[in-house]
Amino acid sequence: MPTIREAVATGALWLCLAQAAFAQGWPADARLSGRAFLTPNLARLQDDPAASPIGLWLERGATSWTASTQGPSCQSCHGAPGSLAKGVAQFPRLAGDGRTLINLEDQIRACRTRSGRAPASGSEDDDVLALSAHLQMAARGQVIDLQPPADAALRETWQARLSSGAQAWTQRVGRINLACVHCHDQNVGKTFRSEVTSPAHPTGFPVYRMRWQALGSIERRLRACYSGVQADLPKAGDPLLRDLELFLKVRANGLPVDGPSIRR
Amino acid sequence: MKHPHTPALVPASTRLPSRSRRLLALAAPASLLTAALPPAARASETRLSAELRNRKYLPDGISIDFPPLADTGNAVPITVEVQAPAGLEIRSIEILLPENPFPPAIKLNLPKPQARYRFSTRLRLASSQDAWVIATFSDGSQRGAFAPTVITSSACFDET
Amino acid sequence: MSNDYPSRLSFVGTVRPGNTIEARWIIGHPMDSGMRVDDGGKRIFRNIIDRVRVRVNDELVLDIEPGTGLSANPYFAFPLSVPAQGGTVTIDWRDDHGRTGRVQQVLPLEK
Numbered sequence: 178m179p180t181i182r183e184a185v186a187t188g189a190l191w192l193c194l195a196q197a198a199f200a201q202g203w204p205a206d207a208r209l210s211g212r213a214f215l216t217p218n219l220a221r222l223q224d225d226p227a228a229s230p231i232g233l234w235l236e237r238g239a240t241s242w243t244a245s246t247q248g249p250s251c252q253s254c255h256g257a258p259g260s261l262a263k264g265v266a267q268f269p270r271l272a273g274d275g276r277t278l279i280n281l282e283d284q285i286r287a288c289r290t291r292s293g294r295a296p297a298s299g300s301e302d303d304d305v306l307a308l309s310a311h312l313q314m315a316a317r318g319q320v321i322d323l324q325p326p327a328d329a330a331l332r333e334t335w336q337a338r339l340s341s342g343a344q345a346w347t348q349r350v351g352r353i354n355l356a357c358v359h360c361h362d363q364n365v366g367k368t369f370r371s372e373v374t375s376p377a378h379p380t381g382f383p384v385y386r387m388r389w390q391a392l393g394s395i396e397r398r399l400r401a402c403y404s405g406v407q408a409d410l411p412k413a414g415d416p417l418l419r420d421l422e423l424f425l426k427v428r429a430n431g432l433p434v435d436g437p438s439i440r441r
Numbered sequence: 442m443k444h445p446h447t448p449a450l451v452p453a454s455t456r457l458p459s460r461s462r463r464l465l466a467l468a469a470p471a472s473l474l475t476a477a478l479p480p481a482a483r484a485s486e487t488r489l490s491a492e493l494r495n496r497k498y499l500p501d502g503i504s505i506d507f508p509p510l511a512d513t514g515n516a517v518p519i520t521v522e523v524q525a526p527a528g529l530e531i532r533s534i535e536i537l538l539p540e541n542p543f544p545p546a547i548k549l550n551l552p553k554p555q556a557r558y559r560f561s562t563r564l565r566l567a568s569s570q571d572a573w574v575i576a577t578f579s580d581g582s583q584r585g586a587f588a589p590t591v592i593t594s595s596a597c598f599d600e601t
Numbered sequence: 602m603s604n605d606y607p608s609r610l611s612f613v614g615t616v617r618p619g620n621t622i623e624a625r626w627i628i629g630h631p632m633d634s635g636m637r638v639d640d641g642g643k644r645i646f647r648n649i650i651d652r653v654r655v656r657v658n659d660e661l662v663l664d665i666e667p668g669t670g671l672s673a674n675p676y677f678a679f680p681l682s683v684p685a686q687g688g689t690v691t692i693d694w695r696d697d698h699g700r701t702g703r704v705q706q707v708l709p710l711e712k
Contacts, residue, residue, distance in 0.1 A: 216512050218508055218512060218518065219512055222518070226611075227609065227611045227613070227625035227627070227678075228518075228625060228627065228676055228678075230627060230629070230674040230676075232609050232627065233607045233608070233609060233627065233628075233629040233674065236607060236609060237607050369596040369597075370593070370594040370595065370596045371593035371594055371595075371596070372595070372596040386599075387512060387513040387515055387516060388513065388515065388595060388599050389599075389601075390515050390516065390631075390672065390673035390674060391673070391674075393601070397601050400601045401597075401599040401600075401601045402597075404597070404598060404599050404600045404601060405596070405597025405598060405599065406597070407598070410600070410601070441512055441513060441595075515672055515673070516672035516673070516674075517672075518676075520678075536670070538670045541669070541670050542634070542636055542669070543634075543668055543669045543670065544670070545666075545668045545670070546667075546668050546669075546670025546671060547665065547666065547667050547668060547670065547671055548665070548666040548668075549663060549664075549665050549666075549679070550663075550664040550665070550666070551662075551663065551664075552661045552662065552663075552664060553662065558679075558680065559679075559680060560677070560678060560679040560680070561676070561677070561678035561679075562671060562675065562676055562677050562678070563671065563672040563675065563676050564670055564671060564672065565632070565634070565669070565670055565671060565672045565673075566670070567636075600640075
């Protein structure tokens with residue numbers, strides 16, 4: 178149980194972070210993409226289109242984008258994936274109901290269902306990941322730009338979700354009893370066993386994590402962090418994960434999208 | 442089911458006893474690997490490793506590109522280049538991973554034997570070990586070489 | 602033949618008759634070693650590609666026996682000799698669950 182002093186300090190900290198998220202004054206090494214923390218071998222793997230396993234999902238995504246056997250093709254409504262680049266770099270956003278925060282994979286799943294396809298099994302469905310990879314690849318270089326909605330009521334909801342994400346960022350969890358901030362803000366560049374801690378900017382999703390030997394969504398990666406500190410994993414689709422993703426994206430505002438990337 | 446290409450090299454005694462295999466199956470996924478012991482202290486090295494070294498294969502003509510420090514045991518890139526001795530040609534090239542539960546990792550058979558061959562793949566290593574490359578030539582003779590690697594530890598456990 | 606798993610085949614080098622080029626092939630196969638356990642504690646059975654045959658114009662040029670020591674989404678890079686009249690590269694694979702697949706690509710001859 179935190180003492181009153183700890184609770185006030187934590188509250189003040191996350192309020193500061195939520196505000197500072199809009200400021201530009203982060204130290205230089207905190208604005209690096211995870212790409213900068215890859216070993217030369219893994220960077221080389223990512224850059225080799227013939228050898229990189231990401232290519233398997235990219236090809237699948239390109240085929241899915243134009244496939245019209247199970248309903249209108251994505252292309253028929255959206256045109257080329259590059260035309261959606263700006264929008265892709267603005268997820269997560271509030272859905273039509275003004276309450277639910279949805280990310281890119283949620284949007285893809287909703288679109289697929291709406292266009293008559295059988296519902297995907299979840300964010301880790303290979304078809305969803307392939308489409309996400311295809312879109313993120315086309316959005317490479319697009320600057321991450323999350324802004325509050327113009328409408329006052331929506332903005333209030335959005336701000337509340339951002340604050341919730343900032344709170345999660347500084348909340349100690351798990352048997353290891355650490356918060357995200359302890360590694361990814363306070364110990365960037367330090368070695369954790371054989372891995373170098375990055376500032377955790379979400380520029381390279383969906384990510385081929387060598388540990389998974391598969392492509393995975395940002396949701397999976399966030400759940401993996403909870404696993405890392407030996408905490409109970411939030412369920413897939415948990416709003417807390419969307420709040421945290423919103424906070425991470427706002428914190429990364431101004432960084433360009435890397436496209437789907439290799440990570441350890 | 443017996444592994445389809447367990448070579449004569451692997452005596453039955455190097456297969457893990459069933460209790461160890463059950464423990465391995467219950468243990469953390471293959472991605473959670475322990476840091477390697479320095480070579481001098483590798484007391485748990487298998488008999489196959491020692492046997493391969495005792496055969497005193499000539500390594501001439503075999504070059505192995507293998508990272509000495511692997512980012513992950515799940516996919517370690519390896520490039521092998523074999524140059525057959527004068528007058529001979531390569532019939533097959535095999536990679537053995539003595540510390541893996543099933544040491545034969547890959548075998549390439551060349552229907553038309555070649556004087557020179559170069560190939561790449563990605564290996565999955567259960568632990569830090571030497572990757573052995575054995576080339577068999579048109580007259581049945583063999584040459585062999587190895588390259589060591591150390592598997593580095595993951596920072597955090599990932600159960601997703 | 603079932604082609605459950607996606608794959609990509611590409612060639613590196615000048616594709617001219619008589620040249621040796623490098624073929625690069627990756628296939629999205631899980632290559633489960635049989636040593637892992639799923640979330641429920643049940644063993645994930647071994648499921649690996651155990652045979653790959655490469656043909657150029659129906660002539661077998663490479664016969665691979667993969668084992669569990671290869672990574673998931675396995676990658677193979679190997680040399681190919683371009684025949685005088687060019688032709689097609691055919692890769693047939695089989696896994697130990699009985700699934701099979703075939704990948705074919707015409708060699709893009711350069712003038």
